[in-house]
Amino acid sequence: MKLKGTMTEQSYREDLIASKLHLFNDKSMRRFLYIIRETFPAMNTAYVLSWTPDQGEDLISFLVDTHSVIKIELDRYDATVAPIVDVYSIENWMKGLSKIFQIKFAVAFDLAKNDLV
Numbered sequence: 001m002k003l004k005g006t007m008t009e010q011s012y013r014e015d016l017i018a019s020k021l022h023l024f025n026d027k028s029m030r031r032f033l034y035i036i037r038e039t040f041p042a043m044n045t046a047y048v049l050s051w052t053p054d055q056g057e058d059l060i061s062f063l064v065d066t067h068s069v070i071k072i073e074l075d076r077y078d079a080t081v082a083p084i085v086d087v088y089s090i091e092n093w094m095k096g097l098s099k100i101f102q103i104k105f106a107v108a109f110d111l112a113k114n115d116l117v
Helices: 007-025 027-039 090-094 099-115
Strands: 046-053 057-064 068-075 084-089
Touching (some): 007 046, 027 057, 027 068, 046 099, 057 099
Antiparallel strands (some): 046 057, 057 068, 068 084
16 A cells, blocks of 8 residues: 555554554553564564453554564453464455555554664
8 A cells, every 4th residue: 555645644653653652662561562572583663553452451463573463462450361462464464454454554564664774
């Protein structure tokens, strides 16, 4: 998908940059960052694609560098509960995405690509 510089894209860009800063700098995100680094030791950058807080868990999907999406289900209250981790190729993740989510993904991919230059 080609980016056009729309206001929607700009809004996503701002949110995604904030999500990256939050992931790498906020103590509350340490468990997620640890899981990502454990799964992808050579990881350089990551962006939150979606975050669904459930009653007792958080379900978060991250774009990792420009090669994978990792979906993590993490118990919010009990750190001893093992997380559920699923890894997807970009191609598999993109299947069936709504148009609006495709735009968000394209912006995240663009940001990740620029981080890796």
